Amino acid sequence: METTGDDEGNKLKVKQGEPILVPPAEETPRVPYFLSNLDQNVAVIIKTVFCFKSKDEGNERAAKVIKDALAKVLVHYYPLAGRLAISVEGKLMVDCTGEGVLFVEAEADCNMADVGDIDKPESATLDKLIYIVRGAKNILEMPLLVVQLTKFRCGGFVLGVAMHHCMFDGIAAIEFAKSMSEIAQNLPLSIPPFLDRSILRSRTPPRVEFPHREFLEITDISDMATIYEHHPMVYRSFCFNLEKLDRLKRLAIEESFVSKCTSFEALSGFVWQARTRALGLRFEQQTKLLFAIDSRARFNPPLPGRYFGNGIFLANSLATAGELTKNSVGFAVKKVQEANRMVTDSYIRSAIDYFEMTRARPSLTGTLVLTTWSRLPFHTINFGWGEPLHYGPAALPEKELALFKSHGKERNSIVVTMGLPDSAMAIFEQLVEEI
Incomplete structure (x- = not known):
């Protein structure tokens, strides 16, 4: 077990278990997976936290429910179980190895209310809720999706998610989370994802018709x-x-x-x-x-x-x-x-x-x-513990970035x-x- 903390007066201590790989629940295709040029331009890691607490249910089952849902949803989103690679054209692609996504179970020594303001990214507190893959020299050596589930004494839990932006934009991330939440609640997958990104291949020959x-x-x-x-x-x-x-x-x-x-x-x-x-x-x-x-x-x-x-x-x-x-x-x-x-x-x-x-x-x-x-309904994600009490970025990937997020009951x-x-x-x- 690893204990994370800081020397800046923050009392939150989080014990992280050993990370494990969660592969797809069934055999999936082992094929090269094409990433479009719109994917190539966002090769950064997005870190987000979601806070859940149910009035009726504690967090004892949370890790098993999330792990099982991950394994089952990866059958439909199988490229996420692979790893980034460089194609013969010198661009990012996914090698669909089926290795799986990284999952870490952790425990905090306090109530979830003690996390503080999650509308303020880049804080030492939020860093403890996202698992950092140590030893990775670049994004090619990192899993495409890393999930840390941190249980709190109050019965709540926080999902800290680190994902490669080249695999999702916000809309695709919402649809992935909704699919996962349906499976977590033993519901059928309402709409399978459309996986073929080759529809956004460049034209042959390429035609640049505007100043960019x-x-x-x-x-x-x-x-x-x-x-x-x-x-x-x-x-x-x-x-x-x-x-x-x-x-x-x-x-x-x-x-x-x-x-x-x-x-x-x-x-x-x-x-x-x-x-x-x-x-x-x-x-x-x-x-x-x-x-x-x-x-x-x-x-x-x-x-x-x-x-x-x-x-x-x-x-x-x-x-x-x-x-x-x-x-x-x-x-x-x-x-x-x-x-x-x-x-x-x-x-x-x-x-x-x-x-x-x-x-x-x-x-x-x-x-x-x-x-x-x-305009993204992150607030509607429900894995069986109700909608998140809070959600937001744990970090901004670039210093030039400003994020707009909806707020308030309405x-x-x-x-x-x-x-x-x-x-x-x-x-x-x-x-x-x-x-």
Whole structure:
């Protein structure tokens, strides 16, 4: 058994058992599994925690229920039981070895309420709820899915999940979790996943028909690298309730940049503008916004239902720091709307072909990346203990990332979680308070 702790006054102690491999419950195909170019561009690990506690049932059965459900769901999602490899084309693929996913059972020495604020990622507490694969030199040596189940004295438990983003986007992750929850409750699998990602192969020959500024390398004339190097990163979560969101939308239309906008568009424009101000970028500094949109319905024809893979696409917009800061938030909102409209079937396929020709990945210098969970029903996942009391990221995979998550009983507020150097975070907090 291994005890994890820290020296910063945090009293949570977690004893981790020996990790085990959970293979599929039945024999599965041993074949190479193709990953599309949309999968290639998100080769990062996503860490998430889910907190469960039932009024009627403790956590004694939790480990067996979750392990059994994992084994059975892997029959349908068999690529997850394999390992990443490099194809002859030099791209990521999955070697469907059937080895299984990694599962760790752990025990905490306190009640689940003592975990604290899980809306604040990158904390020493949350780190203890996610199993770290030791000795892995790179992502090729890590299982595609790692699950730690931590039991608490109160009868609750936390699922800490680490997954390769190249295997899931948020929608596919939700559908996997729902399939697993159906099996955990002895229900039939409602809809099997669509596994064939080759429908997103690049065209032959590749055709690049648009400029793809998502890959543009921006010159750092504001010395942002030094700001991040000499100031500690701090992470905060900001709740934007309906009243604040409505104020942002009114601000966006005041100077006639846009006639109407959604809460997502208004909030995206505000965060881009406020972050730029907080970092104190030079007026001539080029900045880039990337935001993930679900492109499943934008393909022609649309991607099949339950498509297992990354159907998200990073829409992009460029503006100088001066343009963002001297104009009202409506200017940034207009740029968000223009970027959203640009994403069509032909544009995405052009981007797929661009990667095929260049192997380029989106550059993050001078960039803000927005990803939204606010429309993803993570709160509905039920393995037999009811819906999660809380859920959220245990870490943000890139310092340039900001996460939008729904909040509140009616789920009509949005929590923005992000990191900034401490000097910039103080300014960003003030800008939020002024709304």
